[in-house]
Amino acid sequence: MIKVSLTCLLLLPFTLLATDPWIKEKRTGYTLAYTEADKTEKDVYAAMVDNGIKTVQTFFGGKFKTEFEVWIYPNRLAIEAQWQKDWNLPDFKSECWMVASGVATKLDLIAPKAWDKESCEHKYADKPKVQQLITHELVHVFHGQQNASPDFSDVVGIDWLVEGLATYAAGQLDESRLAELHKAIGANATPATLDKFWTGKFKYGLSGSVAWFIDKRYGRARLKQLLAYNKLDDVLQALNTTESDLLRDWKKFVLSN
Ligand SMILES: [Zn+2]
Structure with missing residues (x-):
């Protein structure tokens, strides 16, 4: 009995923490996932993704093969936890300049408004560079969708x-x-x-x-x-x-x- 109560007490905080904080929004060609922290800026980010998609499709003269996801992480800790999981590297620590990644199925991004605090190289105020960075990751998404190794985990010398x-x-x-x-x-x-x-x-x-x-x-x-x-x-x-x-x-x- 005591054991059961203790277990319940111990589990409770974790259960609360595990509540899904993600808000998902279907957009043309992709699903945008963000948290409460980015509610005010998410339309700005989505517009940059839309722009990037146009640039990439114009460059290659073709459309993305499939729809993908765009995840906006509120901070470095959150994206790092995802990278550790995706890359199967539980001890992975990201470099301070790393703010995003792209593979066939998704684009992961630290919320650009958090870059001033969370990155040593990127500034949110420099909007053209923010746009270029998002477009850069979208090229990876497009590339992954055409590549023999969609997540680039099996590439040699390229x-x-x-x-x-x-x-x-x-x-x-x-x-x-x-x-x-x-x-x-x-x-x-x-x-x-x-x-x-x-x-x-x-x-x-x-x-x-x-x-x-x-x-x-x-x-x-x-x-x-x-x-x-x-x-x-x-x-x-x-x-x-x-x-x-x-x-x-x-x-x-x-x-x-
Ligand atoms: Zn890159």
Whole structure:
């Protein structure tokens, strides 16, 4: 009897905590999930998602294959708990610049209004950059829906393509990143292999410019064809090139543009 009462007492707070705090709203092409904390800003976020969807569909000349979910987390702790679960990494601690992720089925996002407090790199006041970041994640969603590995858990050597394409299509390959890239190429400071492109402080410029190069050299249709592949060898084969030739031609292209 005593045991039963104690159990009830102990369980009660957890039961209350486990009450679903999520509010779900069906929108065109996706479901928006948010908590009470983001009720006032959710329409602003939804408008940015709508804009991003348009940009992505225009870029690829096609629609998202399936509907997906957009989850707005009120803080880092909440998104981190989800990432730990999704990636099966119970001890995962996110870097302070990480505010979002995208796979075929969903986009996870720390509420942008919380970025000033919860992130070391992103500011809510910089709306064009917030939009670009959301569009970037939507490119991942679109990409995942076409890819052999929809959550990108089984990809080999294509981080540069996944991130480069998102950077390029979302308009994050800007003048300052290109200027940095020119400097890095001039100083012979660019990596010798593609697997190092999405690393270090030039990663956006490096990876984004390879996507730009492929787009201009091979065309949008071929770039779109690459969405299906989860292995570097298949990507290189589709481009009928080798890694060293691709890098040589990329460098020439960047320097002449
Ligand atoms: Zn990304």
